[in-house]
Amino acid sequence: MLQRLARSPPHIALGTDKVHGASCVQYIRQGLDAGYRMIDTAQVYNNEEEIGKAVRSSGIPRNQIFITTKIASGFRKNPSTLKEALDSVQGSVRRLGLDYVDAVLIHHPGDDAANGSAALCRRTTWEALEQSKIAGYVKEIGISNFNAAHVAEMRQYAKLRPSLIQMEIHPWYQRSELVRLCRKEGLTIQAYAAITQNKHAQDTELLDMAARYNVSTAHVLLRYSLQEGHVPIVKATNLDHLLSNKRAGSFVLSEEDMLILGSKHKGIEGSIFPWLATNADG
Ligand SMILES: NC(=O)c1ccc[n+]([C@@H]2O[C@H](COP(=O)([O-])OP(=O)(O)OC[C@H]3O[C@@H](n4cnc5c(N)ncnc54)[C@H](OP(=O)(O)O)[C@@H]3O)[C@@H](O)[C@H]2O)c1
Secondary structure, eight states: OHHHHHHSSOOOEEEOTTOOHHHHHHHHHHHHHTTOOEEEOOGGGTOHHHHHHHHHHTOSOGGGOEEEEEEOSBTTBOOSSHHHHHHHHHHHHHHHTSSOEEEEEESOOOOTTTOTTHHHHHHHHHHHHHHHHHHTSEEEEEEESOOHHHHHHHHHHOSSOOOEEEEEOBTTBOOHHHHHHHHHTTOEEEEETTTGGGTTTTOHHHHHHHHHHTSOHHHHHHHHHHHTTOEEEEOOOSHHHHHHGGGGGSOOOOHHHHHHHHTTOOGGGGOSOGGGOSSOOO
């Protein structure tokens, strides 16, 4: 399912951070009605119940929808025991109210500098994800905000390899080394902040491209992400945004325009979420 969704573009995942209550249910229902089939949530977003409710009431066969959630035990912190981690995963499945979750990710590797047991916690949490996958209530397991060293470290302890990774990627923060490594490892990349929360909407070259393709700057950035082979995640609670973002599948950026966007990299300075970065692997 993941491979099929990731390989047959355009696939854009609906971001849900800071969307709650009835407006969350409505947003997801509108997204599903518009043809979106991937949803991104996390325990810390506090909306798994609403997302489950929207999916269950949509009438769309469960196997056509891909829901990713992410676990943590606090800010940049992971469970320290296997039981805590297993309970955490099962809590997500229960709140979603579905038989299974398509993907569960470790939201953040933890703070190695501040917490001497961060490495042990991510290893323990990974073991819980492996067991959840073997038990069948989680279909895919993965990681988020891991850097290249964290990905490499997993070779020493993972019995099951991750199949997807979520990270911030857009022209201003490209993570080339990490992207190369993830591609080599066969990981599907979900790119968050793919439209940079619109922070570059006034960039003159981006505006010029948007005018030439007769789309918006957000659509150009979504298209860039798709052409890079990522699954972009975008939050679009405004119905016009939600519907129009599908246009990212209707045009192709030229090689020259991809190169112009590719020249905007600023390393960690270009990150929208620098507090989630774990080193300058920009
Ligand atoms: N793994 C992680 O640690 C992590 C970290 C950050 C984010 N994420 C995930 O990624 C998702 C996306 O990140 P984000 O929400 O921070 O940023 P984003 O998707 O880059 O930006 C969201 C903003 O863009 C606006 N927007 C959407 N489509 C638009 C369009 N066509 N034209 C103009 N504006 C448009 C939205 O407005 P409206 O809502 O008003 O439409 C919203 O204000 C999150 O919701 C979350 O699911 C994951």
